[in-house]
Amino acid sequence: MNDTLGRPLRNLRLSVTDRCNLRCEYCMPEEDYVWLPREDVLQFEEISALADVFVSLGVDKIRLTGGEPLLRRDVAALVRMIAAKPGLNDLALTTNGVLLADQIDALKAAGLQRITVSLDTLHAERFKSLTRFDQLDAVHAGIAAAHRAFGRLKIDTVVIRGVNDDELVALIEYGRAVNGEIRFIEYMDVGGASRWSPDRVVSRRDILEALTRRYGAIVQVDEPGSSAPADRYALADGTTFGIIASTTDPFCRTCDRSRLTADGMWYLCLYATRGLDLRAPLRAGMAAAELRGLIGKGWGARDDRGAEDRVALGDRRAFVPVQDLLRKDPHLEMHTRGG
Numbered sequence: 437m438n439d440t441l442g443r444p445l446r447n448l449r450l451s452v453t454d455r456c457n458l459r460c461e462y463c464m465p466e467e468d469y470v471w472l473p474r475e476d477v478l479q480f481e482e483i484s485a486l487a488d489v490f491v492s493l494g495v496d497k498i499r500l501t502g503g504e505p506l507l508r509r510d511v512a513a514l515v516r517m518i519a520a521k522p523g524l525n526d527l528a529l530t531t532n533g534v535l536l537a538d539q540i541d542a543l544k545a546a547g548l549q550r551i552t553v554s555l556d557t558l559h560a561e562r563f564k565s566l567t568r569f570d571q572l573d574a575v576h577a578g579i580a581a582a583h584r585a586f587g588r589l590k591i592d593t594v595v596i597r598g599v600n601d602d603e604l605v606a607l608i609e610y611g612r613a614v615n616g617e618i619r620f621i622e623y624m625d626v627g628g629a630s631r632w633s634p635d636r637v638v639s640r641r642d643i644l645e646a647l648t649r650r651y652g653a654i655v656q657v658d659e660p661g662s663s664a665p666a667d668r669y670a671l672a673d674g675t676t677f678g679i680i681a682s683t684t685d686p687f688c689r690t691c692d693r694s695r696l697t698a699d700g701m702w703y704l705c706l707y708a709t710r711g712l713d714l715r716a717p718l719r720a721g722m723a724a725a726e727l728r729g730l731i732g733k734g735w736g737a738r739d740d741r742g743a744e745d746r747v748a749l750g751d752r753r754a755f756v757p758v759q760d761l762l763r764k765d766p767h768l769e770m771h772t773r774g775g
């Protein structure tokens with residue numbers, strides 16, 4: 437199942453809630469949000485039915501996300517339903533880690549294969565000002581629990597100039613201690629990340645320069661045919677890390693990812709302003725074969741290259757003005773479409 441640019445439908449990010457227990461400055465900076473109506477949020481059985489259709493069309497990697505996915509009651513039950521699908525090769529979850537320590541054993545027992553924890557700073561005060569909550573210790577406990585249960589994990593860090601760009605080395609060292617591969621993410625201008633401005637972006641080049649100053653020569657790890665967003669690098673001692681250069685050097689040409697929001701809107705690109713409503717046909721009783729046709733047709737017509745289009749813009753500002761965004765369509769927010 438290829439789109440108009442020959443990109444296969446393989447990777448699905450499933451957002452299970454638009455709610456979050458943190459308020460990261462780059463993701464949910466506002467005081468008030470318009471939440472998805474509760475009755476619109478898909479039940480686990482509905483998510484599972486849609487996942488079946490996606491898997492039948494070639495999706496073999498699913499990542500659960502949010503908002504904060506661990507806020508969704510008994511998310512391990514959903515993991516169990518999805519993990520059982522024949523044809524699925526990879527089931528992962530991205531979390532802010534706050535509730536992870538309590539849930540890790542249930543997630544693992546349910547069949548979760550991989551875990552990514554987002555962590556932007558190792559300083560408690562900085563964590564508090566960045567996320568509005570004093571929860572760094574809980575995140576550390578979550579990471580320790582993930583290390584114990586899975587042996588290894590990934591740690592995603594959004595790098596922001598003047599906020600945490602002095603912590604690149606400290607984060608690499610922290611990652612070594614917990615067997616966590618750090619992935620540095622360039623600050624993106626998606627949704628209502630209204631605090632975004634070009635000068636706050638720390639580029640891949642800046643990140644590599646800073647790490648080279650400390651560690652010496654860094655080599656890129658070759659991963660032929662990979663559609664993963666992160667380019668991987670190795671330090672001289674073999675420690676690996678990733679950089680997701682979505683802002684300065686996007687990877688749209690190999691992008692096989694689409695996103696399903698908690699209320700069943702399907703987005704073909706992180707920057708897409710319109711999605712396809714799968715909830716309405718599902719709830720109206722559309723048969724799986726027809727849903728398959730609908731989704732297949734949507735993917736077949738896909739020509740999105742949102743991040744590349746953004747690079748081509750001369751004067752780049754936040755994607756959608758926040759006043760319009762929050763009042764009119766919460767789907768445009770990063771925390772709704774799952775990052």
Ligand code: SAM
Nearest residue numbers: 463502503504530531532554592623624629775
């Ligand atoms: N709440 C979970 C978490 O933080 O891991 C999952 C959802 S969050 C939207 C998924 C990822 O998107 C996180 O790693 C977060 O750092 C990233 N993200 C959110 N806003 C971003 C932005 N403006 N630029 C780059 N990454 C962003």
Ligand code: SF4
Nearest residue numbers: 456458460463503532
């Ligand atoms: Fe932060 Fe994730 Fe919540 Fe966004 S969804 S505010 S990135 S914890």
Ligand code: SF4
Nearest residue numbers: 688691705706742743
């Ligand atoms: Fe894929 Fe859109 Fe992101 Fe490009 S901007 S990598 S097409 S999701």
